[in-house]
Amino acid sequence: MSDNMKYDVIIVGAGVFGMATAFYLKQTDRALNVMVIDREGGAGEGNTCKSAAGIRNTFSSPENVILTNTSINKFEDIEKKGFGLNIKMCGYLWLMTDDKFKKSQDAIYAMKENGVDFSVLFAEELRAIPGLNIDNYSSDECQMMGLSRIKSGLLGKKCGSIDPGAIVSYYENEFKKLGGITKFNTKVESLILEPEEKLDIPGEPLVWQEPKIAGVRTANGEIYAKTTIIAAGVWAKELLDPIGLDAHIKPKKRQLFQVKGSSLEPLIKNCPGFNDLNMLPFTIIQKAGIYVKAEPREECIYVGCADNIGRAFNFDCEPERDYYENSILPVLVEVFPQFKNARLESMIAGSYAYNTIDKNPYIFKPMRDLVIVSGDSGSGIMKCDAVGRIATALYWGEEYAILYPNVPFKVSKLGVETRDVTFERFVI
Numbered sequence: 378m379s380d381n382m383k384y385d386v387i388i389v390g391a392g393v394f395g396m397a398t399a400f401y402l403k404q405t406d407r408a409l410n411v412m413v414i415d416r417e418g419g420a421g422e423g424n425t426c427k428s429a430a431g432i433r434n435t436f437s438s439p440e441n442v443i444l445t446n447t448s449i450n451k452f453e454d455i456e457k458k459g460f461g462l463n464i465k466m467c468g469y470l471w472l473m474t475d476d477k478f479k480k481s482q483d484a485i486y487a488m489k490e491n492g493v494d495f496s497v498l499f500a501e502e503l504r505a506i507p508g509l510n511i512d513n514y515s516s517d518e519c520q521m522m523g524l525s526r527i528k529s530g531l532l533g534k535k536c537g538s539i540d541p542g543a544i545v546s547y548y549e550n551e552f553k554k555l556g557g558i559t560k561f562n563t564k565v566e567s568l569i570l571e572p573e574e575k576l577d578i579p580g581e582p583l584v585w586q587e588p589k590i591a592g593v594r595t596a597n598g599e600i601y602a603k604t605t606i607i608a609a610g611v612w613a614k615e616l617l618d619p620i621g622l623d624a625h626i627k628p629k630k631r632q633l634f635q636v637k638g639s640s641l642e643p644l645i646k647n648c649p650g651f652n653d654l655n656m657l658p659f660t661i662i663q664k665a666g667i668y669v670k671a672e673p674r675e676e677c678i679y680v681g682c683a684d685n686i687g688r689a690f691n692f693d694c695e696p697e698r699d700y701y702e703n704s705i706l707p708v709l710v711e712v713f714p715q716f717k718n719a720r721l722e723s724m725i726a727g728s729y730a731y732n733t734i735d736k737n738p739y740i741f742k743p744m745r746d747l748v749i750v751s752g753d754s755g756s757g758i759m760k761c762d763a764v765g766r767i768a769t770a771l772y773w774g775e776e777y778a779i780l781y782p783n784v785p786f787k788v789s790k791l792g793v794e795t796r797d798v799t800f801e802r803f804v805i
C-alpha cells in the first residue's frame with residue numbers, strides 16, 4: 378500500500394501501547410490496513426526503553442489489579458512459548474516504618490480484597506537482606522532526613538521485572554507477521570482536521586461543519602486513514618492541544634541511575650529467602666519514593682525516585698547527576714550503606730504520562746475517527762497487553778474487552794465521560 382492511499386488505521390507511536398494495540402487490531406482482522414508511525418528509528422525508543430520495567434499486581438485499585446494481572450499472565454505465556462522477555466519474578470518489597478504501615482492499611486486491605494498475593498514481613502525476616510539497616514537511624518543525619526527504623530515489609534509475589542525492549546519487539550514482530558506496516562524516522566507534525574463534507578471554504582471546518590480527523594501530516598506529506606490512534610505517550614498533548622482536545626495527562630520527569638560496584642554484589646546475586654533467583658526484590662525504601670532494582674544480567678542496580686512536589690511537569694529529559702548525589706544518595710546510604718562504595722555508571726531520564734487524577738490509563742474516543750491511548754502514569758509496561766486489547770475493543774465498538782486469558786473488562790471504564798475507576802494509592 379502506498380502512502381497516498383487511505384489506511385484503515387494509522388497509529389502514532391511505536392511504544393508498548395501503540396505496538397500492542399497494532400498487534401491486537403491486526404489479530405482481530407487481518408484484512409485491516411494498519412500502519413504504525415514513529416519519529417524514532419525503531420519501536421520502543423520513546424519512554425518504553427527508558428523504563429525500569431518493573432511489573433507488579435500490587436495495586437489498591439481493582440482496575441489496576443486486573444490490567445496488570447492479565448498482562449503479567451500474558452507475558453509469562455509469551456515467554457513459555459519461547460520468546461525471551463527476561464522476566465524475573467523477584468517480587469516487589471515495600472520497606473515500611475511503623476507510621477507508613479499504619480497509613481497504608483486501607484490500601485493493603487484493598488489489595489487483599491482484590492485477591493493480590495502478598496505477605497507482610499517483620500523486621501526480623503528483613504534482616505536476611507545483605508547490609509539493610511533496620512534500626513540504626515538515630516544519627517543527626519537520619520533525624521534531619523526524617524528516617525526512622527524499618528518495622529515491616531510488604532512483599533508482592535506476582536511481581537518482578539521484564540525487558541521492555543523485548544516486549545515491544547514481541548508485539549512488533551507479531552504485528553508484522555500479520556502484514557502490519559511500520560514507518561520509522563517519521564515525525565507526525567499535526568493531525569489533519571477536516572470537515573466531513575469538504576466545500577473548500579477558507580478556515581474549514583467551520584463550526585457548523587461536522588469535523589473529522591482524516592489522517593496525519595508529516596514532513597514528507599500527508600497520510601490518510603479512516604481512523605487515527607494516538608499512542609504518542611507524553612507527546613500526545615503536542616498533537617491534541619492544537620486541535621482543542623485534551624490528552625488528560627502531564628509529563629513528569631523520571632530518572633534511572635545505573636550503579637555498579639563489588640559492594641552491591643550480595644544484593645544482586647546473594648540475597649536468599651525472597652525469591653528463587655536469590656536476588657533483592659524490586660525494593661521501595663521507606664522514604665521519598667526511592668526504589669532499587671537489581672539487574673543480574675548487567676551486574677548492576679538501577680536506582681529511581683518518584684519525586685512529586687518540586688518536580689515540574691515538563692518535557693525535560695536531561696538526567697541530573699546532582700539529583701542522584703544530593704537528593705537520593707544521602708537517603709539511600711542510610712538504608713543500604715553499601716551504596717557508599719558504589720559508582721554511578723550511567724543515567725537516563727524520561728517521563729511518565731501522568732494522569733494526575735486517578736493514575737490509571739485513558740483509552741477514549743473523542744471523535745468518531747480518533748482513538749487516544751494514554752495516561753500510563755508510570756506503569757504502562759506492566760499494563761500494555763490489557764491496554765492494547767482495550768484500545769482494540771474500543772476501535773471495534775465492543776462494550777467489553779477480553780483480557781488474557783479470558784477476563785472481561787468494560788471498555789468505558791477507562792474513558793473520560795464514562796470513567797469508572799478507583800483512585801490508585803500504590804503509585805511509585
Ligand SMILES: Cc1cc2nc3c(=O)[nH]c(=O)nc-3n(C[C@H](O)[C@H](O)[C@H](O)COP(=O)(O)OP(=O)(O)OC[C@H]3O[C@@H](n4cnc5c(N)ncnc54)[C@H](O)[C@@H]3O)c2cc1C
Nearest residue numbers: 390392394416423424425429431565610727753757758759
Ligand atoms: C524512568 C522511568 C521508569 C519507568 N518505570 C516503569 C516501570 O517500572 N514499570 C512500568 O510498567 N512502567 C514504567 N515506566 C513507564 C513506561 O515507560 C511507560 O508506561 C511506557 O513506556 C508507555 O508506553 P507508551 O507507548 O505510551 O509511550 P512511549 O514508549 O513513550 O511511546 C510513544 C511513542 O510515540 C512516539 N511519538 C511521539 N510523538 C510523535 C510524533 N509527533 N510523531 C511520531 N512519533 C511520535 C515516540 O517517539 C514514542 O516512541 C517508566 C518510565 C520511566 C521514564
